[in-house]
Amino acid sequence: MTGPRFRIAPSPTGYFHVGGARTALFNWALARRLGGTFVLRIEDTDAERNQPEWTQGIIDALAWIGISKDDPHFEGPYFQSELAAAHVAAAQQLFEGGHAYYCDMTAADVEARNKVEGNQGYQGWSRDRGLGPGPGHVLRFRVPPGNTVVHDLVRGDVEFDNALIEDFVLLRGNGSPMFLLANVVDDMNMRISHVLRAEEHLSNTPKQQMMWQALGHEAPVWAHLPLLVNEQRKKISKRRDKVALEQYRDEGYLPQAMVNYLMTLGWTPKGEEIQPWAHIEGDFLLEDVNHSPAFFDLKKLAAFNGEYIRQLTVEQFAAACRPWLLADDAPFPADRFDEATFLAMAPHIQPRCVTLADAAGVIDFLFLADPVIDEAAWTKTFSSPEAVAVLRDSVHAYDGIADWSADALKSSLEVIGESHGLKLGKAQAPVRVAVTGRTIGPPLFEALEVLGRDETLRRMRSAEAAVA
RNA sequence: GCCCCCAUCGUCUAGUGGCCUAGGACACCACCCUUUCAAGGUGGCGGCACGGGUUCGAAUCCCGUUGGGGGUGCCA
Numbered sequence: 001m002t003g004p005r006f007r008i009a010p011s012p013t014g015y016f017h018v019g020g021a022r023t024a025l026f027n028w029a030l031a032r033r034l035g036g037t038f039v040l041r042i043e044d045t046d047a048e049r050n051q052p053e054w055t056q057g058i059i060d061a062l063a064w065i066g067i068s069k070d071d072p073h074f075e076g077p078y079f080q081s082e083l084a085a086a087h088v089a090a091a092q093q094l095f096e097g098g099h100a101y102y103c104d105m106t107a108a109d110v111e112a113r114n115k116v117e118g119n120q121g122y123q124g125w126s127r128d129r130g131l132g133p134g135p136g137h138v139l140r141f142r143v144p145p146g147n148t149v150v151h152d153l154v155r156g157d158v159e160f161d162n163a164l165i166e167d168f169v170l171l172r173g174n175g176s177p178m179f180l181l182a183n184v185v186d187d188m189n190m191r192i193s194h195v196l197r198a199e200e201h202l203s204n205t206p207k208q209q210m211m212w213q214a215l216g217h218e219a220p221v222w223a224h225l226p227l228l229v230n231e232q233r234k235k236i237s238k239r240r241d242k243v244a245l246e247q248y249r250d251e252g253y254l255p256q257a258m259v260n261y262l263m264t265l266g267w268t269p270k271g272e273e274i275q276p277w278a279h280i281e282g283d284f285l286l287e288d289v290n291h292s293p294a295f296f297d298l299k300k301l302a303a304f305n306g307e308y309i310r311q312l313t314v315e316q317f318a319a320a321c322r323p324w325l326l327a328d329d330a331p332f333p334a335d336r337f338d339e340a341t342f343l344a345m346a347p348h349i350q351p352r353c354v355t356l357a358d359a360a361g362v363i364d365f366l367f368l369a370d371p372v373i374d375e376a377a378w379t380k381t382f383s384s385p386e387a388v389a390v391l392r393d394s395v396h397a398y399d400g401i402a403d404w405s406a407d408a409l410k411s412s413l414e415v416i417g418e419s420h421g422l423k424l425g426k427a428q429a430p431v432r433v434a435v436t437g438r439t440i441g442p443p444l445f446e447a448l449e450v451l452g453r454d455e456t457l458r459r460m461r462s463a464e465a466a467v468a
Numbered sequence: 469g470c471c472c473c474c475a476u477c478g479u480c481u482a483g484u485g486g487c488c489u490a491g492g493a494c495a496c497c498a499c500c501c502u503u504u505c506a507a508g509g510u511g512g513c514g515g516c517a518c519g520g521g522u523u524c525g526a527a528u529c530c531c532g533u534u535g536g537g538g539g540u541g542c543c544a
Binding site: 009011013043044045046049106107120121136138155158159160161164165166168169171172173174176178179180182183198199200201202203204206224226227229231233234235261264265266267268272273274290291292293294295297299300301302303304306310348349350351352353362410413414423424425426427428429432438439440441442443444445446 | 469470472474475480481482492493494495502503504505507537538540541542543544
């Protein structure tokens with residue numbers, strides 16, 4: 001695959017961050033449209049943290065949002081910890097070229113010296129001491145005089161004064177490479193042409209750009225994406241916020257909804273917000289990306305998800321709900337679940353779901369031996385004598401009804417309601433509570449039809465006995 | 469402290485000097501529809517942070533202020 005090369009470099013932390021997912025999506029849209037490559041690099045210089053299951057988790061999360069490792073545009077995964085030799089070699093090259101120097105001061109030494117001299121940061125103390133490598137010696141980059149201009153595709157040119165950038169560490173005292181170096185070397189060796197990442201990296205970009213130049217290469221195209229923030233306007237983090245993509249997947253969010261929503265954070269498709277991926281991929285332009293941080297709004301995500309759920313065919317919807325319907329923590333035992341019954345009710349529950357996980361709670365009464373009674377609803381509903389009378393009359397009427405269909409059941413109850421001066425909206429309440437246990441739920445008569453005569457009457461009689 | 473970024477309804481955004489008495493979406497409110505709850509329909513509320521310029525004309529350009537965020541590690 002020729003063309004531009006993009007990359008994402010998640011760290012193996014055990015979950016995939018939604019912010020990382022958005023960055024991945026932006027990279028993916030461009031890589032595919034431009035006929036380029038999307039490189040996945042698991043980034044951690046510490047091999048111990050590259051747990052195989054975490055890597056698989058990242059690959060699964062990417063696949064969920066449509067970034068498949070089987071796609072010809074996909075390359076990787078690579079493991080940064082396996083590339084350490086190249087990092088050290090690059091550091092050596094930098095040292096030999098005079099772009100880096102060794103220093104024997106520890107962090108504590110620097111701090112102590114700063115205290116005495118009233119300075120801040122590393123002051124380039126070992127720049128001209130001519131030290132060589134040795135135990136405890138760190139390799140520092142020799143920041144050249146002048147300015148560094150970062151050409152950023154979303155923000156334009158950003159200028160930094162090199163004098164304000166301290167000689168940063170490339171190799172630790174134990175000889176291991178630092179992240180900033182490893183990152184540059186890997187991007188270079190993997191011939192990455194475009195680096196799209198979150199804005200938090202912008203401040204460190206001049207350091208990386210100087211390394212690219214010192215190593216004799218032209219820096220890649222940079223593009224820093226607006227941060228994703230919480231209601232406090234701080235960047236979303238695992239500690240405070242729900243950031244694991246896997247969690248949204250497990251809670252019944254549709255990947256199409258998540259993808260579409262994520263893409264609208266910092267960018268808007270032409271026309272309507274709700275757009276299929278093909279359209280997004282064809283339209284996405286870095287130049288159109290916003291500059292300001294975006295609030296990750298669960299409510300809007302929920303709205304997108306509801307919208308995408310409604311777009312599903314009934315069969316797709318039913319199939320998509322299955323895992324939650326048959327889960328161990330479903331509100332009814334899996335062996336009582338019946339596919340045909342669910343399918344019959346599916347059109348009615350589909351517009352009532354914000355997530356796929358919601359479905360089980362809407363139709364639980366169909367698959368439970370006895371409905372779960374909402375005490376407050378029960379008490380309130382049967383506190384009225386008319387309600388009790390309606391229940392009694394409808395038991396009688398339903399017992400003898402010839403045609404057990406939603407329409408017939410409805411007409412019958414309408415007549416009973418009128419005889420007690422009640423409109424259908426009020427008259428259906430006692431039957432609903434008796435059969436489903438709640439005052440709210442899917443359309444009642446359709447549910448009764450599906451539940452069947454015997455079970456419906458059994459529940460109604462049981463309720464009648466209880467309120468008598 | 470220093471450096472960098474950002475600033476349009478509560479939120480995500482459209483807007484690139486006249487089409488803006490600022491458009492859409494989510495949320496919220498009201499009404500309609502209705503078998504409860506949803507969904508759907510209609511309508512409403514609500515914003516260019518502030519102060520200076522530039523210009524015939526500024527949400528749009530410039531400067532400053534204020535506010536918010538990020539970075540500044542022998543973390544990634």
